[in-house]
Amino acid sequence: MDETDRALLTHLVADARITNAALAEKVGIAASTCLARVRSLRERGVVRGYHADVDPAAVGLPLQAMISVRLQSDARDRLGEFTALVRRLPAVRDVYFVAGADDYLLHVAVAGTGALRDLVATLNGHRDVAGTVTSLIFDHIRTAHGV
Amino acid sequence: MDETDRALLTHLVADARITNAALAEKVGIAASTCLARVRSLRERGVVRGYHADVDPAAVGLPLQAMISVRLQSDARDRLGEFTALVRRLPAVRDVYFVAGADDYLLHVAVAGTGALRDLVATLNGHRDVAGTVTSLIFDHIRTAHGV
DNA sequence: GCTGAAACTAACCCGTA
């Protein structure tokens, strides 16, 4: 993890589909060296993957919300179970497991208010859920400085 | 936006660096058709970009937090100013502009408790900020079903 | 570990249906 690796990461966060040749030129190393370094970053787990960023609204999911979930106090030994549940819900995009008054923050994208109501009902219907608070998201910006 | 497009998106969300030939084969269309469709999705803004997912801990940012920010009630006409500020902070990874008791949720990654304290102090020092609440994030899962 | 060239592979553009 030297300065060259950081430069590679910065460019790959901004554009994961940059060609190896272009990336090598931008950071000032040979193409073959660049390939080996990028592969190493991937294998070491520094880069966890490459993903397309899809606009939720463009695929029929214009409504986003953050749902904070408080679990029952006796559910501490079943955290994995609830985590597995929310991971399977198609609406859930991010699961933040937090310390504090709440236990989870769920970033969700749904088709409309009906789908949101159903989702919240599903969550509240789980035996380990003590309560939820839903906040609508007007806008979401993912910054490019992921390094 | 037919079923073929949805299939393309699903695969591109899972792996943005899949080759065009492999992607074409997976969804059962010719490579040239696949290329044209993917390009169209990009140009129509359905795909907003392709990004590497970097492990924050692997680049020296092992501490993550969600900071909820409440603005002064008279700051409503300066929302853009505060948004621009937080976008420039290197620690900030996601900015959620929400409805409810709070105005912003900031997902941040920092080097340690000192950096987090400094960040919160910076936010609280802004004239438009009425208060902040910081929750540590134990774990963050980004689900792959972005379509 | 970095480099540069050579062999291989994929991307891309165009004519056709």
Place this chain on the structure above:
DNA sequence: TACGGGTTAGTTTCAGC
């Protein structure tokens, strides 16, 4: 709008430094 071939460009390997 989808397909298939031919050209261009990029990836990948390898031996030398």
